[in-house]
Amino acid sequence: MKKILTITTLLTTAIFAQLNVATTYNYLGKVTKRIGGDLVKVDVLASPELDPHFITPKPSLIGKLRREDLLIINGGQLEIGWVPPLLRSANNSKIQNGGSGFLDVSRAVTLMDKPANVSRSMGDVHPGGNPHFATNIDNIVPIAELISMKLSQLDPSNQATYNKNFEQFKGKMEELSSKLKKEYxxxxxxxxxxxxxxxxxxxxxxxxxxxxxxxxxxxxxxxxxxxxxxxxxxxxxxxxxxxxxxxxxxxxxxxxxxxxxxxxxxxxxxxxxxxxxxxxxxxxxxxxxxxxx
Ligand SMILES: [Zn+2]
Incomplete structure (x- = not known):
């Protein structure tokens, strides 16, 4: 009896196993939840009222990163001051840059304001271009598509759900984009x-x-x-x-x-x-x- 119960528990756990996802910023957490629904558990690392360039790499964040299957970052060097030390301490090979559980969404957009001459000594915190692309609603759909593809890659059995959620999300965002453009x-x-x-x-x-x-x-x-x-x-x-x-x-x-x-x-x-x-x-x-x- 005990054996049957154990097997049942194992099967249930396998079926309802959620992907553990960390996102650096809140907007990425919201998109991930819209695409992943109950299939994902999302931890957001940086509170939205803080300066996104300078987050304190607290020990509690290291603990979270040890457990994650996927880390989604904004990229464009916005997290360069705080995510690399966290990743080194968390020592989770899945979510290291280049690992299967690492996603940089700046790949989905074209960066504006790329400086012709880069000099950090001048103090510019954006040597590779402007990383604040999430403030344009039209950038959120390609970002969501990239996240949907990554979730499908890590959890192929639920690909149909991720695709369906992405299409729904895309429809809503495109509708809002046209509405806002017209209104303003x-x-x-x-x-x-x-x-x-x-x-x-x-x-x-x-x-x-x-x-x-x-x-x-x-x-x-x-x-x-x-x-x-x-x-x-x-x-x-x-x-x-x-x-x-x-x-x-x-x-x-x-x-x-x-x-x-x-x-x-x-x-x-x-x-x-x-x-x-x-x-x-x-x-x-x-x-x-x-x-x-
Ligand atoms: Zn900035």
Whole structure:
């Protein structure tokens, strides 16, 4: 009897075994859950209210990575400061770069802003191009397709489910993309300033015109010289919107706003970074609203 029970338990475990997936950012966790449903268990490593470039590699994250079957990263060097040390400590061969359980979704998109001359000494945190492509809704479908293919590769018996979920997801995202483009068509050509180069892809989606960044270079804190120049440019070009993220200091944006009369908009860089953006649909709708209204 005991033997039969053990066999039954083993079979049940085999049938309902979920894939253990870690994603670096929340938006990747949401996409993975939409494609994998109950077939996947998702751990998100970085909280969406934190600076995505500089996550503290905590021991609890190492423990998680030891158990995972798959690690999905944004790539484009966004995680270069914090994922490699975690992977070294976790020592899980499946999810190492090049392993069957490692997926870099930047492969699915074309990176913008690739610098002609790369010099880290200048402080640029984006030497290989801009990694913040998730703010453009049109990039989420190719990313989801790549995730669906990877889940099917690791768990071929459930390929039909992953495909079906992907097709459903694709339909919803394409519908929302057309709706947002239509709703904010007047946003085309609108001039904006942002703190860090977080929203270039979203601006490209709406055809907006980026006038400048509060940071003199990506990853370099504002200087008074650069801030004064930016204020002058904004006055000349009549810029009325400053895009601010949740994790940088807001003092500089507020100072610039006080000198130019521009409005500071708090824009989510990841799903869940601001209240009311817990789904991908809410995330893209909020970005559109904050950028364009
Ligand atoms: Zn960045």
């Amino acid at each position: 068509a007047s946003c085309q050509g609108k001039k904006v300033v942002q703190y860090h180069e977080l929203f270039n892809y979203a601006m490209a989606f709406y055809g907006m015109d980026k006038v400048g960044n509060i940071e003199p270079l990506p990853g370099i804190s504002p200087s008074s010289k650069h801030t004064l120049e930016l204020i002058n440019t904004m006055k000349e070009q009549k810029v009325t919107t400053i895009l601010q993220d949740v994790y940088h200091e807001k003092k500089t944006a507020n100072f610039i706003a006080s000198k130019t009369g521009a409005t500071v908009k708090i824009v989510p860089h990841d799903v869940g970074a601001v209240e009311g953006t817990d789904t991908l649909e809410e995330f893209y709708t909020t970005i559109g609203k904050e950028l364009c209204q």
